[in-house]
Amino acid sequence: MSETPFTAEELCHYENHGYVVKRRFFSQSELEPFTKRFLAIVNEEVPPAPGMTVMRDVMVAKGAVRPGTRAEAIAKIQDFQNDPVLYDGYVKHPRLLDGAEQFTGPDIKSIHTMLINKPPGVDGRHPLHQDLLYFPFRPADQIVGTWTALERCTRRNGCLVVVPGTHRGELLPHENPDWEWLNLAYFGAKGVGAHPERVHLGMEPGDTVFFHPLLIHGSGQNRTEGFRRAISAHYASAACSFLPGAKPIGKRRPYLLVRGSEHPAGI
Ligand SMILES: O=C(O)CCC(=O)C(=O)O
Numbered sequence: 001m002s003e004t005p006f007t008a009e010e011l012c013h014y015e016n017h018g019y020v021v022k023r024r025f026f027s028q029s030e031l032e033p034f035t036k037r038f039l040a041i042v043n044e045e046v047p048p049a050p051g052m053t054v055m056r057d058v059m060v061a062k063g064a065v066r067p068g069t070r071a072e073a074i075a076k077i078q079d080f081q082n083d084p085v086l087y088d089g090y091v092k093h094p095r096l097l098d099g100a101e102q103f104t105g106p107d108i109k110s111i112h113t114m115l116i117n118k119p120p121g122v123d124g125r126h127p128l129h130q131d132l133l134y135f136p137f138r139p140a141d142q143i144v145g146t147w148t149a150l151e152r153c154t155r156r157n158g159c160l161v162v163v164p165g166t167h168r169g170e171l172l173p174h175e176n177p178d179w180e181w182l183n184l185a186y187f188g189a190k191g192v193g194a195h196p197e198r199v200h201l202g203m204e205p206g207d208t209v210f211f212h213p214l215l216i217h218g219s220g221q222n223r224t225e226g227f228r229r230a231i232s233a234h235y236a237s238a239a240c241s242f243l244p245g246a247k248p249i250g251k252r253r254p255y256l257l258v259r260g261s262e263h264p265a266g267i
Pocket of ligand 1: 114116118126131160217218219230
């Protein structure tokens with residue numbers, strides 16, 4: 001097993017609360033290529049890699065907001081497994097994999113990738129939800145998400161919000177909340193709303209949260225003039241098994257081995 005980047009207290013925090021924040025896990029110079037690459041893609045200086053989705057914010061797509069720049073139009077890019085700057089630079093970063101390995105074990109697959117761009121001037125909220133909804137395999141304890149702040153994230157610009165301890169519950173049914181503006185596939189856990197025990201995770205650039213796929217989390221509106229950006233990946237043990245009747249999401253979102261060995265009966 002690789003060396004863990006976590007202290008015993010940090011692991012205990014993850015176990016009890018369902019997440020742990022590692023401060024300054026990436027340096028500013030390590031983050032810069034990710035923001036630059038994102039801007040190059042949205043400004044059409046670099047074509048999106050095969051399989052990548054560049055998603056516009058719903059308010060822009062529906063004409064309710066006229067963005068001043070291309071970057072102001074975009075909610076996120078996802079599935080960047082064919083973009084070497086983002087995938088090799090972030091998802092395959094040995095430090096991040098050492099962290100993920102603590103939860104997945106030694107044989108690690110990357111299962112989802114995103115760079116979330118919360119521009120000023122749109123609603124952009126992400127309702128409280130559980131990411132396990134998107135992963136048709138188990139056990140949940142061998143899946144982990146990582147989310148790294150590319151900017152300072154505060155309550156004012158829509159930082160990540162978590163409900164500690166909810167990783168010990170079940171996967172809840174999800175639905176579209178009754179909001180006027182909701183980005184595509186931003187489902188919320190049914191009946192959760194603005195949970196009274198939610199905690200706002202203020203983060204500095206490079207701070208990285210590792211979180212359990214059952215942890216209820218989301219994010220608020222960006223009420224500043226600047227952008228709130230983060231890069232995120234999910235990992236699972238290659239030994240996870242598909243739920244009965246479930247299938248991989250296909251070529252579009254391949255589960256790719258990033259450390260260790262394949263498991264013939266695994267994902
Ligand atoms: O970065 C955000 O605003 C929230 C992202 C998130 O929770 C998700 O995409 O599952």
